[in-house]
Amino acid sequence: MKRIPIDKAIPGQILAEKLTRHDGVLLAGQGSEITxxxxxxxxxxNIDTVVIEEEESRTAEEVEEDFRRLVxxxxxxFVRVTGSPILMALKKTMLFMAQKEKDxxxxxxxxxxxxxxxxxxxxxxxPSGSA
Amino acid sequence: xxxxxxxIQDRVSVKKEVRKIKNLPTVPGIVAKISRMVENPETSAAExxxxxxxxxxxxxxxLRMANSAFFGxxxxxxxxxxALVILGFEVVKGLVLTSSVFDMIQKxxxxxxxxxxxxxxxxxxxxxxxxxxxxxxxLVAGLLHDLGKVVLALNLPDxxxxxxxxxxxxxxxxxxAENQLLDFDHSELGQWLAEHWNLPESLAEPMRLHHRPxxxxxxxxxxxxxxxxxxxxxxxxFGNGGDILVPPISMAAWEMLGLKKTDFLPILEILExxxxxxxxxxxxx
Numbered sequence: 256m257k258r259i260p261i262d263k264a265i266p267g268q269i270l271a272e273k274l275t276r277h278d279g280v281l282l283a284g285q286g287s288e289i290t291x292x293x294x295x296x297x298x299x300x301n302i303d304t305v306v307i308e309e310e311e312s313r314t315a316e317e318v319e320e321d322f323r324r325l326v327x328x329x330x331x332x333f334v335r336v337t338g339s340p341i342l343m344a345l346k347k348t349m350l351f352m353a354q355k356e357k358d359x360x361x362x363x364x365x366x367x368x369x370x371x372x373x374x375x376x377x378x379x380x381x382p383s384g385s386a
Numbered sequence: 387x388x389x390x391x392x393x394i395q396d397r398v399s400v401k402k403e404v405r406k407i408k409n410l411p412t413v414p415g416i417v418a419k420i421s422r423m424v425e426n427p428e429t430s431a432a433e434x435x436x437x438x439x440x441x442x443x444x445x446x447x448x449l450r451m452a453n454s455a456f457f458g459x460x461x462x463x464x465x466x467x468x469a470l471v472i473l474g475f476e477v478v479k480g481l482v483l484t485s486s487v488f489d490m491i492q493k494x495x496x497x498x499x500x501x502x503x504x505x506x507x508x509x510x511x512x513x514x515x516x517x518x519x520x521x522x523x524x525l526v527a528g529l530l531h532d533l534g535k536v537v538l539a540l541n542l543p544d545x546x547x548x549x550x551x552x553x554x555x556x557x558x559x560x561x562x563a564e565n566q567l568l569d570f571d572h573s574e575l576g577q578w579l580a581e582h583w584n585l586p587e588s589l590a591e592p593m594r595l596h597h598r599p600x601x602x603x604x605x606x607x608x609x610x611x612x613x614x615x616x617x618x619x620x621x622x623x624f625g626n627g628g629d630i631l632v633p634p635i636s637m638a639a640w641e642m643l644g645l646k647k648t649d650f651l652p653i654l655e656i657l658e659x660x661x662x663x664x665x666x667x668x669x670x671x
Contacts, residue, residue: 258455258663272659277461301462306663328623332632335557341635344647345621352654 258306261297266290272306311363318364322357326350411540413583414486416441420479421584431475435467438482447485448478455663456507456525473522480526480589487533494539495546497626502529503664504624508615511656515649516611520588527592527605528612534576534593535628538564553629560628561597573597600638610639618653624661 256271274283336342423429452463509528513521552563564571576593587604592612595602602609
């Protein structure tokens with residue numbers, strides 16, 4: 256998801272977060288489509304930004320490739336602290352979240368069984384128990 | 387790893403260079419004025435608000451940060467006086483200071499501003515998870531924790547280059563390279579600046595001790611939170627704090643805060659959407 260100024264918002268885009276008035280009243284729910292009318296209403300209410308779902312332009316292979324690169328960069332950053340159980344738990348949690356995000360993206364690309372593609376990695380990336 | 391750039395001769399000359407830092411950056415005029423006003427118990431929030439509001443560019447920057455994902459306000463803050471009421475005096479002062487030094491941070495080092503706002507957001511996330519009432523103040527401490535690097539980059543550019551070369555040549559943290567080459571690091575420069583600018587301890591101590599939080603005595607929890615937040619934002623690879631490595635964690639800080647390994651998930655869940663939204667204040671000019 257991505258926060259954009261409303262002058263960059265285009266009817267048809269999907270809200271990734273619910274939209275509320277400054278006093279908390281709900282204007283549009285998460286997942287609803289941006290319309291001309293909604294944009295006019297927002298500008299009247301001095302709401303400057305909306306959070307939209309980003310369109311996925313990558314192929315499934317590219318998503319996998321980006322994920323591998325992200326994991327490699329993460330490993331490199333943690334190279335000095337592999338002896339710290341706490342920081343290894345941080346890494347595991349970050350891997351778990353990255354894996355989840357990748358699975359969601361792959362599902363968006365409509366690749367069947369995307370989530371179960373790499374069950375071992377998903378399992379090992381679960382965040383660890385309490386300290 | 388030996389780096390031809392960092393011979394003993396270099397090291398000696400670098401230490402001589404340190405004496406060149408005679409003139410620290412001057413405290414932004416508006417911040418000095420506000421500090422003087424606050425020392426007077428008669429001063430009202432409205433008067434301070436009026437002073438800040440006189441500078442429209444500054445006010446706009448402060449309001450932009452006050453309304454950013456940092457604070458996640460459900461209502462829009464539309465004036466400085468409202469910001470003073472909702473966020474409190476210290477936080478607004480911190481934002482004024484940040485807006486005033488923004489250009490300096492941007493110029494000093496690529497990615498340092500992003501590292502700073504990332505650390506601020508992470509400090510806020512940890513403080514929120516811990517249920518701290520002073521979460522906003524801790525966030526501002528995270529925002530300014532690396533001001534010492536700004537002093538280093540602006541006053542000792544040649545030494546800064548040597549340090550960055552050393553960092554690039556091996557598995558070494560920025561502050562380790564500083565200590566090897568200079569015998570001091572940015573945390574001490576930050577302390578120096580904090581004293582010179584008369585900053586409150588809630589900002590000064592995390593600036594001085596974010597790599598040694600167990601030494602903090604005045605604001606130990608705030609310092610410990612900034613220490614952990616710095617680690618988290620480096621782990622995320624958001625921005626650039628000088629090196630790409632996750633630094634060691636202080637067990638004393640971790641235990642004092644009573645954090646558990648399972649707390650990383652909710653902290654990161656608070657942090658992630660903030661980081662993606664904060665990209666829009668990476669250029670508050």
